[in-house]
Amino acid sequence: MTLLEVLVVIAIMAIVLGLANFSFQGGGQRQARINGEKLTGQINHATLLATLRGTSMGLAFSDHQYQFMQRVQISEATTEWEPADQRGLNKVTELSSNGRLHLMLDSTPLALSAHIPDTPQLQFTPSGELPDFELLIAASGTDYTVSADPALFNAVLATNSAKQ
16 A cells, blocks of 8 residues: 555544544534424323313423323322323433433523422413413533423423524
């Protein structure tokens, strides 16, 4: 092999490794956006269900996962929260390994533990109104916020920042 061939091989390897590195860095950002879009749609769906069913729905968070819940009538005087029975809302959703959740309710940050609580932090009433919340989905590169839009009675997704 000549010196020129070795340099060409090294240049090709550098390009391939550079593209692979770029791909891995962008993966966390794409996953955070996908998580944010999915959660926004699910919140809007749960809000609509609460209105149609005439019962409260809720959303419980840990620092890296969430679960939708519904209020169930146990007796005339007793209700309890249990996991939602609606398809698409009935399982615990876990973020990717580097994704983290941060919740603000009425402009107050709430501490999220490592486990999902038995009572939801966000509750969606049959009136269709959303509580004043901001949910930050933090991942490598870009953070996304899911928040209430009172004018639309919907949750919306926004990009917060592009970190270098």
